[in-house]
Amino acid sequence: MIDVLKKKIAPHFSNLLPLSELDLVNLMEAPKDIKFGQVSMPVFRFSKQLKKAPPMIAKEFAQLLSDKNIEDVAEVTSVAGFVNFRFEDQFVQELLFSNVQKLGSKMGDSHHGEGQTIVIDFSSPNVAKPMSVGHLRATMIGQAIYNICQSQGYKMVGVNHLGDWGVQFGRLAVAYEMWSSEYDFDTQPMKSLFAIYVRFHEEMEKNPDLESQGSLTFKKLEEGDESLKKLWQKFIDISLNEYNQVYDILGIQHDATLGESFYNDKMKSAEKLLEDKGILEESEGAMIVRLDEFDMPPCLIRKSDGASLYATRDLACALYRHNEQKGDKLVYVTGMDQNLHFSQLFKVIEKLGYEWAKNCKHIGFGMYKFADGKMSTRKGNVIFLRDIVDKAIAMCEKIIEEKNPNLVNKKEVAKQVGVGAVIFNDLSGDSNKDVKFDWDKVLDFEGDSGPYIQYSGVRCKSLIDKYSSDIKFDSCVELSSNEERALIRHLLLFSDVVRTSFENYKPHYVANYALDLAKLFNNFYHKCQILKAEDSLKSARMTLVYSSLTILTKALSLLNIEIPERM
Ligand code: ARG
Numbered sequence: 075m076i077d078v079l080k081k082k083i084a085p086h087f088s089n090l091l092p093l094s095e096l097d098l099v100n101l102m103e104a105p106k107d108i109k110f111g112q113v114s115m116p117v118f119r120f121s122k123q124l125k126k127a128p129p130m131i132a133k134e135f136a137q138l139l140s141d142k143n144i145e146d147v148a149e150v151t152s153v154a155g156f157v158n159f160r161f162e163d164q165f166v167q168e169l170l171f172s173n174v175q176k177l178g179s180k181m182g183d184s185h186h187g188e189g190q191t192i193v194i195d196f197s198s199p200n201v202a203k204p205m206s207v208g209h210l211r212a213t214m215i216g217q218a219i220y221n222i223c224q225s226q227g228y229k230m231v232g233v234n235h236l237g238d239w240g241v242q243f244g245r246l247a248v249a250y251e252m253w254s255s256e257y258d259f260d261t262q263p264m265k266s267l268f269a270i271y272v273r274f275h276e277e278m279e280k281n282p283d284l285e286s287q288g289s290l291t292f293k294k295l296e297e298g299d300e301s302l303k304k305l306w307q308k309f310i311d312i313s314l315n316e317y318n319q320v321y322d323i324l325g326i327q328h329d330a331t332l333g334e335s336f337y338n339d340k341m342k343s344a345e346k347l348l349e350d351k352g353i354l355e356e357s358e359g360a361m362i363v364r365l366d367e368f369d370m371p372p373c374l375i376r377k378s379d380g381a382s383l384y385a386t387r388d389l390a391c392a393l394y395r396h397n398e399q400k401g402d403k404l405v406y407v408t409g410m411d412q413n414l415h416f417s418q419l420f421k422v423i424e425k426l427g428y429e430w431a432k433n434c435k436h437i438g439f440g441m442y443k444f445a446d447g448k449m450s451t452r453k454g455n456v457i458f459l460r461d462i463v464d465k466a467i468a469m470c471e472k473i474i475e476e477k478n479p480n481l482v483n484k485k486e487v488a489k490q491v492g493v494g495a496v497i498f499n500d501l502s503g504d505s506n507k508d509v510k511f512d513w514d515k516v517l518d519f520e521g522d523s524g525p526y527i528q529y530s531g532v533r534c535k536s537l538i539d540k541y542s543s544d545i546k547f548d549s550c551v552e553l554s555s556n557e558e559r560a561l562i563r564h565l566l567l568f569s570d571v572v573r574t575s576f577e578n579y580k581p582h583y584v585a586n587y588a589l590d591l592a593k594l595f596n597n598f599y600h601k602c603q604i605l606k607a608e609d610s611l612k613s614a615r616m617t618l619v620y621s622s623l624t625i626l627t628k629a630l631s632l633l634n635i636e637i638p639e640r641m
Contacts, residue, residue, distance in 0.1 A: 499516045
């Protein structure tokens with residue numbers, strides 16, 4: 075919405091600065107201090123051309139434009155190299171209120187991607203293993219990007235690319251034969267499955283014979299052995315059942331679950347394409363695609379023993395996503411340790427001569443760093459997603475029990491807040507950075523946390539519950555305190571922030587926007603009387619509360635965070 079304001083200003087610069095109106099709009103920003111208004115034009119980069127110091131240019135422009143009496147602009151000022159525009163409060167406020175009324179939960183949406191499809195690969199855990207904190211990132215960053223792209227009009231296809239193929243399934247089958255009776259597969263299937271997996275790998279170190287047994291069994295599975303296939307399916311079902319419980323708690327939805335095995339019968343034709351293109355080479359018995367020209371190691375397509383690889387499956391998979399699932403863009407969300415894998419994959423696609431290689435994007439993310447020892451690491455240094463989420467919910471239950479024991483729906487609220495806390499902590503930093511995890515901060519209701527933001531939303535909800543009849547979207551009196559102006563300006567920035575988030579595939583823009591919104595709302599709430607204000611002022615303020623909640627709800631929903639009714 076801030077665009078509306080920028081577009082009003084741009085034409086007035088068109089004979090002052092050598093830029094198109096669109097470029098002028100793109101150059102404008104919001105002044106640091108709200109007292110300077112909503113829109114600011116930096117002039118630094120014209121200093122050379124105009125042969126003047128930036129503050130001089132800004133000062134002259136401000137004078138010139140002030141004299142022009144631009145419609146709806148209350149004041150034009152200059153500070154250093156910026157020309158600042160403060161619009162009439164009434165005008166800005168009406169722009170906000172009328173949009174909130176008209177768009178409601180569609181605030182921030184656009185038609186930008188209409189007619190285009192994005193296939194996004196996210197979460198994608200490995201069968202027989204519980205999801206790790208890494209998968210928490212793959213899941214939450216992926217779902218947030220899914221939501222954000224969808225809000226920009228793209229048709230989204232979210233795919234869960236299960237790791238459901240490879241020699242480990244031969245090993246698991248052997249382990250199951252040997253030890254399943256010692257474990258309780260009926261009541262604790264996932265725990266048991268993972269236990270035999272870990273046990274097999276431990277035993278294998280001492281007894282290399284097991285390794286070859288595992289490989290042999292996998293070979294049989296590949297050849298289509300019926301009873302092995304049944305067992306393999308059982309492992310998948312057990313795992314999916316566990317994953318679905320997690321997805322339920324986190325509100326995750328995939329449009330398709332197509333594991334690596336789905337591409338088993340599609341790899342031959344992919345390899346054939348490489349061959350026909352003349353880029354498949356033999357090297358020490360293996361088949362590779364050289365990527366020397368990109369300064370990358372070769373992409374291994376087939377091992378010397380004939381086995382296919384992760385990359386082979388991903389090549390077949392990318393072709394499927396482009397050709398069959400009609401993805402105009404293919405997005406992959408995994409840890410940064412797979413950066414090279416995806417760079418290679420995309421280069422192989424490029425070498426095949428497919429232009430759409432440039433529309434393939436890997437979003438690599440950083441790792442979790444645990445600040446305290448409370449979350450002890452398990453064997454192999456893996457921390458499980460489920461343990462974090464369960465613990466967050468349990469801690470919230472305890473906090474509620476202490477602070478608000480009469481709250482209705484305690485369990486549901488604890489879930490919303492616990493999950494919200496974990497998600498916000500994950501998404502508030504740039505995804506390519508590591509995530510600091512410190513329980514005290516994650517659940518600090520007064521700090522920069524999910525619960526703090528949710529609590530601001532709850533505050534809005536309880537006001538609206540009681541005073542909804544005061545809300546009215548037109549002919550409100552003017553709100554002109556600094557707190558109100560700052561909040562209104564921030565609300566106007568929402569669609570820009572969603573767009574930036576979308577363009578960079580980075581949810582943290584939306585997360586930080588929501589945090590700032592909560593802070594600005596609380597400043598407003600503490601400084602401006604709502605209930606004791608006279609009727610027309612109360613109305614305007616309640617409409618601002620409503621607008622804040624509408625946009626906060628939308629921002630959080632893009633991140634899969636809910637606002638409880640009470641907390
Ligand atoms: N299963 C992999 C992992 O857990 C992620 C798969 C990502 N998707 C892909 N098409 N390679 O690390």
